[in-house]
Amino acid sequence: MKLSRYLKIYPFDERPGYLLLYSTKKSSKILLREETYDSIINGTLSPENEATLSRLGMIVSDLELERREVLGLIDEINAKNARLNLSVIMNLDCNFNCVYCYEGGMKGKFYMTDETAGLLLDFVKDRFTPGKKTIHMDFYGGEPLLSANLIKSISMEMKSFAESRGARYTFTLVTNGSLLKRRIAEELTSLGLKGVKMTLDGPPEIHNSCRPFKSGAGSFDAIVENIKETHDLLKIGIGGNYRKDNFEKFPLLFDYLEREGLTPGRIHELKFEPVMNRPVDENSPDYMDGLMSVNEPWVISAGAFLRGEVLRRGYGTPKINPSPCQVEINDSYVVNFDGVIYKCPVFIGKKGFETGDLRNGVTDYSDSHRPGIYKNDECAECGYLPLCFGGCRYMSYVRNGNVESVDCKRPYFDAVLETMIKQDIKFLSSRSTKSSD
Numbered sequence: 059m060k061l062s063r064y065l066k067i068y069p070f071d072e073r074p075g076y077l078l079l080y081s082t083k084k085s086s087k088i089l090l091r092e093e094t095y096d097s098i099i100n101g102t103l104s105p106e107n108e109a110t111l112s113r114l115g116m117i118v119s120d121l122e123l124e125r126r127e128v129l130g131l132i133d134e135i136n137a138k139n140a141r142l143n144l145s146v147i148m149n150l151d152c153n154f155n156c157v158y159c160y161e162g163g164m165k166g167k168f169y170m171t172d173e174t175a176g177l178l179l180d181f182v183k184d185r186f187t188p189g190k191k192t193i194h195m196d197f198y199g200g201e202p203l204l205s206a207n208l209i210k211s212i213s214m215e216m217k218s219f220a221e222s223r224g225a226r227y228t229f230t231l232v233t234n235g236s237l238l239k240r241r242i243a244e245e246l247t248s249l250g251l252k253g254v255k256m257t258l259d260g261p262p263e264i265h266n267s268c269r270p271f272k273s274g275a276g277s278f279d280a281i282v283e284n285i286k287e288t289h290d291l292l293k294i295g296i297g298g299n300y301r302k303d304n305f306e307k308f309p310l311l312f313d314y315l316e317r318e319g320l321t322p323g324r325i326h327e328l329k330f331e332p333v334m335n336r337p338v339d340e341n342s343p344d345y346m347d348g349l350m351s352v353n354e355p356w357v358i359s360a361g362a363f364l365r366g367e368v369l370r371r372g373y374g375t376p377k378i379n380p381s382p383c384q385v386e387i388n389d390s391y392v393v394n395f396d397g398v399i400y401k402c403p404v405f406i407g408k409k410g411f412e413t414g415d416l417r418n419g420v421t422d423y424s425d426s427h428r429p430g431i432y433k434n435d436e437c438a439e440c441g442y443l444p445l446c447f448g449g450c451r452y453m454s455y456v457r458n459g460n461v462e463s464v465d466c467k468r469p470y471f472d473a474v475l476e477t478m479i480k481q482d483i484k485f486l487s488s489r490s491t492k493s494s495d
Contacts, residue, residue: 059098059118059119062116062117062118063121063124064128065116066079066441067079068476068479068480076091076092078090078476078479078483079116081115082443082444083128084115084116085377085379086115087483088110088116125438128438129433131380132447136387136388140190140191141389142182142186142190142193143194143387144194144391146170146195146196146392146393147170147198147392148169148170148199148395149169149200149204151167151169152201152204152272153201153234154201154236154272155271155274158268160334161200161407168395169395170395172208172211175211178212179216179219181393182216185389186219186225191226192220192225192228193226193227194230195213196231196232197209197231199233201234201236204237206246213229213250213251216250227250228251228252229246231253231254234281236280236284237284239288240287240288243287243288247292252293253292253293253294253295256285256296257296257298258297258298258311259298260298260307260311261314262278262314264307268299282315282318285320286318289320295325296325297330297331298330299330299331300330300331300332300360301332302360305330305363305364308330312367322373327375328368329375330364332361351453351457351465352467353470358473361474362474362477366481369481369484369485370485377482378475379445380444385423385429386429392406398414398415399413399414400412400413402451402452405455411426411427427461432464442468442471445471449465451465
């Protein structure tokens with residue numbers, strides 16, 4: 059047996075004589091005695107330890123077979139996928155005036171019509187082929203709850219259709235949170251709403267300067283009040299967008315939530331991201347103070363710092379898992395308010411990244427989006443491939459103006475993965491850490 063190509067090995071000072079092994083392929087971790095590790099190298103590993111390490115994906119009998127399996131993993135996921143997933147942009151209107159709004163010059167009073175909604179329903183029914191078990195929609199905007207009545211109409215039809223096929227319909231919302239009153243939450247949960255993602259950009263003074271209402275008034279208090287009103291009805295995820303000059307103040311938000319009774323048991327997860335720059339084109343906003351790559355040193359340190367603060371307080375945050383670009387997932391589409399289809403919300407309005415429309419269906423996007431871009435020798439040999447799969451097409455576009463090259467995250471993972479794994483061990487050890495002799 060040989061060490062997996064997709065295995066990372068770190069020292070573990072907290073337990074002298076042990077090494078920390080992490081499989082990027084299986085998202086598994088183990089504390090292993092140094093002498094047991096030496097027995098792998100020497101070919102004297104016991105059958106019991108061989109079985110354990112093989113099951114965890116840390117040793118393999120054939121490195122070339124493993125390489126082919128990892129390169130084919132997304133193809134396997136697509137072949138087995140029983141879910142049809144759509145992100146639906148209900149409008150490009152909003153009651154906020156965020157300083158970094160990704161819609162830029164596109165935003166305005168543009169709403170999905172009943173006719174387009176009808177085409178959306180037909181599109182879903184046509185693509186819900188035998189073998190599919192779930193229809194899931196994620197309603198975006200603008201602010202999706204400005205189109206609450208149409209969301210209800212779409213969901214009633216989708217729920218009825220899914221149930222008639224012995225399947226399930228669910229949906230989520232990406233909302234600024236200001237309109238999610240308990241009454242509307244009750245109505246939507248009865249139609250399949252399972253969770254919402256809201257945005258709080260740090261403590262009140264930072265959030266209100268970044269995400270005010272159009273009137274200029276702060277929005278923080280209204281959002282927090284709605285979280286208090288609805289957390290018992292659905293899973294609430296709180297996200298936020300930090301900058302180089304303010305991320306260190308975000309833990310004040312976590313303290314505030316706890317004081318207000320929004321403790322870990324009442325919030326599904328917290329996850330914060332840096333503000334991204336936008337490509338220079340006709341629809342880009344004026345804001346250009348965001349990141350160009352996750353490999354930027356300040357982004358690496360900020361992300362690790364905030365993740366640790368979230369976990370230390372007992373809140374949930376996404377696990378370290380394989381994260382392929384949405385472009386790679388076949389039955390996943392983004393439908394704009396006008397019926398134009400894309401593969402990722404951030405490509406909306408970007409010329410050349412349309413992948414069809416509701417009336418005519420999906421077109422071939424192999425040249426425009428480069429699915430499978432990670433299937434090359436350099437990526438295949440990279441131990442981080444199962445966590446990355448070529449990275450984010452959009453970040454490549456931001457930097458290069460095209461998606462012809464991978465968005466390599468090796469420097470990022472080199473700098474942060476060990477820290478993230480050890481954070482999980484420190485704060486989630488009872489659930490996720492294994493040890494072996």
